[in-house]
Structure formats: structure tokens, C-alpha cells
Amino acid sequence: MSTQAPPYRTAPYGSVVPGPWQWLIDDVPTELPDALPDWDYRTDLSLRQSVTVDVGLVRQATGLPPSAKLTLAMVWTASGSGLKAAGDRITLPESGIANVELGAVLQGIQLGGVLKLETTLVLAEYSEAGALASPRRAGSILWSSDYSTRLQGDAPLFPIAVVDFSKTQYPQGAGWHVEIGGDFETATMGALLLLVNERKQVLVDALRNAAKPRAVDRVVLSTVHTDVARTLIEYALQDQDFSLEADYGEESIGSTLQALVARFFPGQSVTHLRRTRDQSPTTFATELQHAVRIFEES
């Protein structure tokens, strides 16, 4: 979201109070967690949020008269598909306190990756009736808040394919391979793929049991996690164009790699990390094991 100050008066702090996003399973609401590990394209999401709006206060602060139509809406964005659309759009009353139930049923087929839910209060129709510095254009954002949940869990940051390595160019005895394609601006979901060798039964079992891992599965998953993190970070460091400051766009490979580097090596510069990796690769590998907390319970 842009931090740019809008060229008009907005709703004050406290005039809109959103409740948590609820996820309806068989019409029973439960708070929407920040990750849905078992989600797939076949799962539609029924969502709801209660929001209280002090309409009088909003109008007073923005200078918008009762005739100016205000709408509270939810807009979702899915990083996997790159799509963005609205759920409910609710027209607010002329005055008073409004208790609004926002909702949407999102088709699984449209989603993937990180699902961002924005709750937004807007001026819904063009209005010249406002006071000085009041918003005029339809769609002008008066207040906004967002919440994100990672679909497909956060174990796979990207799709996994289980495949017989003897039918690929990779050595038959290998356990997994991280496919990375495209430039740093490419969408992460479309460009990363973790290939798992179906001949490595212990590995296939561990991935299958990821939701309820046994002791042996935990060890395997932690090993894979560490190695994938190392592969991705080394991929970033070996490319001289990679930097933590560049704007690669949301949910791009570049931003995913930036997030990984920042998470595992907070406060360290890319130059420093490159130097460590080049001058002391074994130390770098060990530091990474420490950073990803190998074999620790998550």
C-alpha cells in the first residue's frame, strides 16, 4: 500500500473499527488464521468481517455532506493468480453508527499464494458537495485496513511436484531440486517449483505427513527446509544484480528472496553475506543452519 498522503481529508483514527476476519466452515465462523495449510484450488473461502463505522464522525472529518454516498467494501488480492476483485460493497447510512457485516465467497480457482483482504471506506460517487479539501472522486479512499493469510500453508512457499528423477535430467539418487526461473520481477508462484524424487520414499512420506509429522518426518522436513533456504539465498547472492533495496514488486521472486535474506540474516548487508559465502563457505553454511533453526521444533 502506498504511503502517499491523499490530497483530501480522510476519516480519523477510531472512526472505523474492524473486527477480525472470520472464515465460515459449514456456516460456523472461526477466526481466519494467517495461514491455511490445507487449502487448494478446490476450496472456496467464505469470509465475513464485522465493522463499526461512526458515519457522523467520518462525515465531519472529511467534510462530506449526508448526500455524499459512502461505501464500505472488501477487496481481495491473491498473489498466486495476481488477481484483484471486490467482495461485498455496503452503502453506509447518512449518519449515526453503522454496524456492517462485510463478506465474500471467494472461488478457490481464482486464488493462490498470499491472500490479502482489504477493508476500505470510500466515497462511492463523484461529489462536489463537500467542504474545502473534501474528497471528490468516486473511489477516494477515506480509510483502509488489510489482513493477509497464506494459502497452501507456509511449508511450500511454492508448488511441489513429486516426480521420478530417472525421467528428468537430475541424478536418480538426488532427493529434491529447486527449480528457479525468470528474473527477479517474476511472480514467485509461477517461477519456483520444488521437485521431489518419488523414489525417495522417506521424503515423500515426510511431505505427505507435513500436517501431522512423525519424529522422522520432522527431521526430513527440517533438512529439506534448510537446504531449500540455502539454495534460494545462494541463488540471490550469486547474482550481482540482487539487492535488498530494489523494488521487485509484491510476491515476486526478488521480494521473496529479500524477505528470506532479511529474515535469516537481519541487519546484514548483501555485500557482507556475499563476502562471507565467498571467503568462508563452510562458515556461511553453518550460519545458515543456525538461522533456519535446523532440527528445532517450529
Add this chain to the structure above:
Amino acid sequence: MSVLFPRLLPRQAQALYDQYKSLTIEELEQQVALRHDSAVYAATGGDRVREKDLEKLRQTIVVAAREAGFPGRSTTNDRTDFDRKVAELLHRTLGLAPAEAAARDIWAFLALVVLPDISFWRFEKRTDERFLAKDLTRHVFGRLWWRAHLVHDPDGAKPYAALRILGEAAFDQIYARRRSLGGSPQLVRSILRVWHEIDTAGVNETDLLKDFLKRLLRLGAFMSFETLEDEQLAIEVRRAARDSLHAFTADRGPRHALS
């Protein structure tokens, strides 16, 4: 229900491309297949596409290609017609989830395994971007699916009618701003509808479209287009288009007023 397509991994795709780029269309026809030993499926949920459906898809696209001159030479108009037909066909029949369609490897599979003859006929220059899907906006088939997806109006009498409004170069202008503008089918449809209304006579259309989209990008910093109903959205998009048009028209006006 989403259908999962096979993914041809980059190294295999590159190898096939290197092998195919010097072959004739007739030789490429001999390479057509519905499976590839090294193709993989993502374990993301959904059913794997059936080979008979891939075969049917191929046959339908071959028919469209023949109407456009395949395997011989074709005119620009023929190729434009082919693109429109295939865009609708791919989107209407593949059953792809958008997140699947964002995976470049599935497009490499279609272009190099199922339809190599058609792909290389469509793009005689045979540059790798058209086949390897390094950039979806350039891929022979990927760009068509996404174009259809973003203009598709499920409630309209002719859901794919907007495919006729913008040419490839112009559509690329929108798609290149996908993160900010092009990810919202409602906004894309509105842009297309308004663009269709504008009288661009005497104005450089490419520059005007760029300016129009830039204005929308700037407005997007403090406006939420998706919160608006279609009519209100069209009014705001039309206002931005009109501002662009006025700016361009003013530029062409006399510059001696103050002299």
C-alpha cells in the same frame, strides 16, 4: 474445478527449443506429442488433464490455424484472427486456475510438446521468448489466455467481445502494469470499454494509451477502483481518459497565444 497441466521444466524446454528452431513446419508436425517423460505436475489440487482433452485442444487449434493459412504463410489480419479465436478457446476450454496459468512451464509444454508446429508457424522469427514463456506477455499461448482472462465478462452476451478492442501492443501496455492495474478484470474491462469510446483520430494512440494508464496509476495511489460499481468506475476511468485526450489535444494547439 481446476485442471492441472503438465509442466515442461526450463532445461528440457530450452533443449526442445534449440532442437526445434531450425526444423520445418512439416518436421515439427512429426514431433507432436501429448506427453513428455520429464514433464511434471504441481501437487496443488485439481485433476490432471486427460490426454484425450489435449488431443481435442490440439485439433481445435489446428483448425483455427488452417483457417489462418497454416502451414503456409499468413497475413497480419489472419494472425490477429487466429489469436482472438485461440485466446477464447484456451480460456473457455482449458479449465485452468489463474494461479496455474501463471506457471510458465505449462505454456512451454503446450508450445513445444503439444503444438510445436503451430507455435513455430505463428511466430516465424522463432525467438525463444515466444516458446519458453520467460515472459508470459510474450508467449505464443500464455499471453492469449491471460488476455482472455482479463477481458472476459461472464455476464455479457458475448463474454469475449472485448478481445477485439485492443491490439497486442496496446494490451501489453495494460498487462505490463499488471500488479497495479491489470490484475483487476473489472478495471481492465472498464479501461477497454472507455478506450473503445474515445475518438483517437489525429492522436498517436500508443502515446495516448500510455498517458491514460499513467493517470490511472497515479489515481490508484489514493483511489480504490475495485470498490466501485461498474457505472461509477466507468465515470472515473472516462474522466482520466478525457484528461489525457485534452492534454494531447492541447499539445497540438497553437503555441503563440502569449507571444
